Amino acid sequence: MRTVILASLRTHTRRYGAALLAIVVGSAFIVVTAALSSAVRDGLTAGIGEPYAGADAVLDRPSSGDAARLLAAAPGDDADAWLVGWTMQQVAREGKVIDSSTDIAQVPDRPAHRWQDLLDGRFPGAPGEALVDTNAAKAKQLALGDRLRIGTGSSALEVTVVGIADSPSNHAVASVYLLWSDLSRWADSLYVGSLAWSGGGYDAARSAIRTVVPDAEPTTVPAFLQELQREVNNGVDIIQVVVLLFGAIALVVAVLVINNTFTILFAQRSRDFALLRCVGATRSQVLRSVRLESVALGVLAAIIGVLSGLGAGYGLVALVRAQWPGARLGHADVAPAWLAGSAAVAVGVTLVAAWLPTRRAVRISPLAALRPDDSTQARTRTGRIRIAFGAVMLVAGVLGLVAAVATANVGALAVGGATVFLGVLLFGPILVPALIRATGPLTRRLLGPAGRLAAGNAVRNPRRTAATVASLLIGVTLTTAVLTGMASSRSAVSAEMDEQYSIDLTVTAQGPLPADAVDRLAAVDGVAAAVPVPGAVATIDDLAPLPLLPASADGDATVLHGALPTPGPRQVLVPWDLLGDGLEVGDVVPVTVGDRTRELRVAGGEGWGEAALVRRTTLDALAPAAAVHAVWLRAAGDADPEDLAGSVEAIAAPVDAGVENGLAKRSYVDLQLDVLTGGVVGLLAIAVLIALVGIGNTLGLSVLERGREHALLRALGLTRRQVRRMLATEAVLLSLVATVLGTALGVVFAWTAVRALVQPAIDGAGLVLPWGQLGLVVTIAALAGLVAAVVPSRRASRIAPAAGLSLD
Amino acid sequence: MTSLTSPQPPAPTVALAASARGLMKSFGRDDTLVHALRGVDLDLPAGRFTAIMGPSGSGKSTLMHCLAGLDQPTAGGVTVAGQALEGMDDDTLTRFRRDHVGFVFQAFNLLPMLSAAQNIWLPTELAGRDRERSLRERFDGIVETLGLTERLTHRPAELSGGQQQRVAIARALLSAPAIVFADEPTGNLDSSSSAEVLSLLRQSVRELGQTVVMVTHETEAATYADDVIVLADGRITERRQAAA
Ligand SMILES: Nc1ncnc2c1ncn2[C@@H]1O[C@H](COP(=O)(O)OP(=O)(O)OP(=O)(O)O)[C@@H](O)[C@H]1O
């Protein structure tokens, strides 16, 4: 039997090529994921303790108010305190906005505690000096001596770049570092990750901290770092699991491809098997020989997969480290367990995929060898049980989806969706040929006899066709579901954003704006409309003086995307970042303009700039002669948020007005949705790629099987080009049917997901079809089908008719 | 063939459907070199039923493949329907076959996914001639003669071996080709089906004026032919005319 196994491996290895490729891609993906996540983990945790060197105690996530009080109290005696935290501010240079949202952090006052690694220049020694991160400097082309304007309006700060530094810790990195004396102006909007305290050991530090913030719970540095490390690890683990989920999807597709390969190969070799049985091989001998064959394939795939995964993973990490140091990847280090796991998955997947086909192969009777070859009419009958099962799955799945919509339950959604999908797969052998036949008239019209032959070929073995289509169906369904779901969420989110950032840009000043400001702002390139808003500077409780604006201004409909919140007659809306320290929502406080005072109830809100919002009537009562204190702008549709902010800033800065850039925030959310969509689709692309390999594979094996048929067609007058066109058409038909079916399913799934998940969260969210993207998916699938057909169709057309006729 | 109007060289006695001069064909090289044909000169007159006979491996199929433009001879020339085949590129050759040559093989004659009628129409469809009215009438006539009227919608798998061969003959005759090649058309059939197929081929020669060349090694089959050519080891060893 050994000779048989070896001989058949030799003759058939090439036919296993595609199956091999499918497993290799899947298992390599696992290793690459492990390499990348180890590099990310290494990058995130490297030097994680550096910013806390010299500290005696660390306070985890204090409020910004507590942090400010602690920093103010520390320099008293021997103690020092510094914080790891950020505020996001606009940064401009020479009137041009470089970045509308840059992270600004602290450089500690004491040289001993400055954890940043200075590369060039010096550390800031006085207010108005800034240290810039080297990667940020490269990205934004900042150099020593550059003058930057950080923030807008009355809190804006002019600084000079005096040093370039690198961060030893990815966890504490920021783009710009300032001394506390400068940074403290944004204490309200500061997110403080941790506060380090040094002086006199842990106990002394602890009691010093607790004298300022009585209920603070500082920890020792090692305890804090351990917790931090754990959090980072958890984060990476979660990402890793999500990415591996896509690997699992790719592997499921690989199972389908391999299963199909084995089924086809064994069908082609059924006469060999029967002959073996005739000459005396027992059933178990034949079974063992084909099982061994699949094990050999799995082991080979595991070796190639692990090695190529290691190569690709380490290569990718090295490439990213060399090309994009800003990505801050660490070193890759794949644990042996990952390699073993990936290899085991490769072998396991192969065995699972080969199980059914091998059993079918040995069930053949010895007599089959003596019967005339009927492989060409192998019209596998679709079992009734299969259909009944499929129907049950479809009904159960649809019920699951209905339940998911009714109860907004994610679990029901996933289970229902998967069940419906399995039902469709079971119906595949009926559904797919029916769809292909439906395209018959069209292909015939377009491509003539070659087209008709292709349609006939595509449906002649329904189960094989269905399995091939199924592999692509998975990827396409998920891709279109994600694209449609994202498009729907995006439109829901953008409706939400219209409410939240209803004004593109606000220019708000502490004093009356000059008369020509409105006209000059309206004239800025990229501004579609400008509306002057009257107001007055008010004192609200203990807050610093703040412009008080009406919630509606004359002509504001031309600038508003959505309605601003409407304050009640005895209400004042205060920006969220001013609330919390002393002033709380619900407080009734005195609001004073000049000599008039009203008692108003505080509520929070944002989206109209650095100002408080009241009813028009309230403002009239407090300030009968209100002058223009703000201008609200509507950007043109194609305006670049950064450029526009720069131009507006140039007008606003000289008159001491602050600019709030709602447009940039909206486009940031858009960008995040784009990145998310791109990432998910990119990961799904692996499954699609494997499926396309599968289509090429099925076609290639069918070409081998149909050698004599092609020779006959060539003898009867089909030209080489027509043979190629016939096979290409078959591949395109398969991929198109998979794509069209997948798109339909994907849209249905997206619709249920939107109904179940997005609508409860965002009112009025509906299904939005991204026609362009869906069209692109169909086009790409059709083209990929063409590409998949290149090799098989060339091989088929090259065969000389006489040679083909003597094949058996 | 009456419908064929290709320019023919002035023929001494009868028009030639095909001819070969100094035909050689070898396969492989060095150790595996096989001379399948070692110089064959052959004239196949139009409107006659010729049988090519000889022992297994004598080169019958190879000769037929070369004559039909399915394979390129190593040396020598072939002329079919007045046109020399050498120098034709693959596409021209394919189109030539489609228009001027019909085939019946021993087995695997039909495309499994097409019905009998679709199989019969296939070559004319490939040539884009399937809408011609004259062909439709010819189709009806041939199908009736061959007794296939009831079987037209069946797939090959649903037909007996003899019926399959009759479908193949109908396909070969439909376009009224200059010459029909049949390679052991009865090799898989029992004696009564064989007799049926052979008389149909002879009938097509007698009644439709078709030229038919049949490869066979059954002496029985050769008795249906007008002319018999015997091949041995790649050479013609005997030519005889059967009692007409
Ligand atoms: N493709 C090929 N490659 C190598 N040798 C070939 C090939 N085709 C035919 N031959 C050889 O050429 C010789 C003639 O073969 P051919 O098929 O013409 O014989 P035949 O007379 O048709 O035999 P049979 O009656 O068995 O069909 C044989 O020796 C055969 O081995």
Ligand SMILES: [Mg+2]
């Ligand atoms: Mg032969």
